[in-house]
Amino acid sequence: MSKLKIAVQKSGRLHDDSMTILKDVGISIDNGKDQLKASAKNFPLEVFYLRNGDIPQYLKDGVVDAAIIGENVLIEKGNGISVIEKLGFSSCKVSIAVPKSSNYKSIIDLEGKRIATSYPNTVNQFLNQNNVNAKLHIINGSVEIAPNIGLADAIVDIVSSGSTLFKNGLKEVDILLQSQAVLAVSPLINSENQNILNKLQFRLQSVLRGRQ
Ligand code: PRP
Ligand code: MG
Numbered sequence: 001m002s003k004l005k006i007a008v009q010k011s012g013r014l015h016d017d018s019m020t021i022l023k024d025v026g027i028s029i030d031n032g033k034d035q036l037k038a039s040a041k042n043f044p045l046e047v048f049y050l051r052n053g054d055i056p057q058y059l060k061d062g063v064v065d066a067a068i069i070g071e072n073v074l075i076e077k078g079n080g081i082s083v084i085e086k087l088g089f090s091s092c093k094v095s096i097a098v099p100k101s102s103n104y105k106s107i108i109d110l111e112g113k114r115i116a117t118s119y120p121n122t123v124n125q126f127l128n129q130n131n132v133n134a135k136l137h138i139i140n141g142s143v144e145i146a147p148n149i150g151l152a153d154a155i156v157d158i159v160s161s162g163s164t165l166f167k168n169g170l171k172e173v174d175i176l177l178q179s180q181a182v183l184a185v186s187p188l189i190n191s192e193n194q195n196i197l198n199k200l201q202f203r204l205q206s207v208l209r210g211r212q
Contacts, residue, residue, distance in 0.1 A: 004196040007067035010049035025203035062188030072179035085183040116146030117156040144168040
């Protein structure tokens with residue numbers, strides 16, 4: 001019998017809540033995240049534990065049928081991937097932050113400046129919309145350190161509690177987008193697995209209603 005292949009974050013801020021929502025819909029998964037793949041005991045589902053940034057490509061290629069993923073990651077690299085359900089957890093923003101002492105008034109103030117980010121497409125789109133030219137430094141993590149080491153004048157990164165900004169002497173000055181965990185589907189899913197996904201989505205919807 002066919003199984004729905006679903007990607008979840010291997011580790012990081014979405015992992016635990018992703019596993020909890022699968023448990024809450026009554027799906028029990030055999031093993032922990034040390035293995036990269038696990039099967040559900042009581043539902044035709046295989047879980048693949050993947051790096052966040054790799055998930056959009058796996059969806060595009062149809063390597064997985066669906067994913068629980070941050071909307072921000074899909075916006076950055078998931079063009080053509082549909083979101084079928086917002087899951088209501090792991091809310092965050094993708095924001096511009098600058099040193100506390102900066103007198104940033106608007107995005108225009110970043111003309112000709114250096115911006116460090118892990119979200120170059122999202123930033124470029126925002127810059128283009130506002131007719132601002134800036135130089136991007138693409139880094140994969142610990143972006144908030146960049147202004148302190150003289151690498152950038154501003155950053156664009158995820159803000160959740162705001163504590164990472166605070167600890168690094170930065171302040172949030174503009175919000176590019178709001179994000180949360182979503183259920184996304186591959187454009188290449190076959191009809192058998194689409195039926196399984198429909199059942200999963202139906203169960204998720206009733207859990208989400210119960211959480212409200
Ligand atoms: C994320 C993100 C921010 C921080 C935001 O980093 O890149 O740095 O969390 O959360 P906060 O507003 O609650 O402080 P993460 O710790 O996941 O690691 P990374 O930057 O190395 O990917
Ligand atoms: Mg970080």
